[in-house]
Amino acid sequence: MKKILNLVLACLLLSVFACSEETIEVKKPDQEIATDARNTNSDKKSSNDARLPPGECRYAYPDNCTLYVSCRLAAAGLRQWGFDASTYQAKLSMINTQSGYIPNYGDVAIFDTGSNWGHMAFVEWRDPNTGQVHISETNWNGQDFNWRTIGTGVSYPGLMGYYHP
Numbered sequence: 001m002k003k004i005l006n007l008v009l010a011c012l013l014l015s016v017f018a019c020s021e022e023t024i025e026v027k028k029p030d031q032e033i034a035t036d037a038r039n040t041n042s043d044k045k046s047s048n049d050a051r052l053p054p055g056e057c058r059y060a061y062p063d064n065c066t067l068y069v070s071c072r073l074a075a076a077g078l079r080q081w082g083f084d085a086s087t088y089q090a091k092l093s094m095i096n097t098q099s100g101y102i103p104n105y106g107d108v109a110i111f112d113t114g115s116n117w118g119h120m121a122f123v124e125w126r127d128p129n130t131g132q133v134h135i136s137e138t139n140w141n142g143q144d145f146n147w148r149t150i151g152t153g154v155s156y157p158g159l160m161g162y163y164h165p
Helices: 002-019 055-060 065-075 088-094
Strands: 108-111 119-126 133-137 146-150 159-163
Touching: 055 065, 065 119, 065 133, 088 108, 088 159
Parallel strands: none
Antiparallel strands: 108 119, 108 159, 119 133, 133 146
């Protein structure tokens, strides 16, 4: 009888917790402009495009920029790299764009941090008017999640280049 009561109680608890939902609010920068993914026509804007916000990735990997970016690529339906990219040297080897490359949504910015790990961030969008690149990232300067605006050129401090999936 005790086993049956425990089983009933376990089923009841499971059904209560299985039906509960948690809402996660993702905040974007106020100045964000929605542009179509990989669109070369900068005049075309869409408020409901194919891009996915950082959502679950920011909560799943708050202390690992590499896993965060990998999650963002997967969430966006973009190709990931096929090797361990945890070291700075591995991140450097990912750069597959030439000097002067203009990044787009879904590209990965690679940074030199002076450490053995380096840093990477997901390119969310590029402002066609200013050329500034807006990235999302985790584990930058002790922050779990961060939005940041960088210049497009490799002259931006620490920016080494981009991985284009």
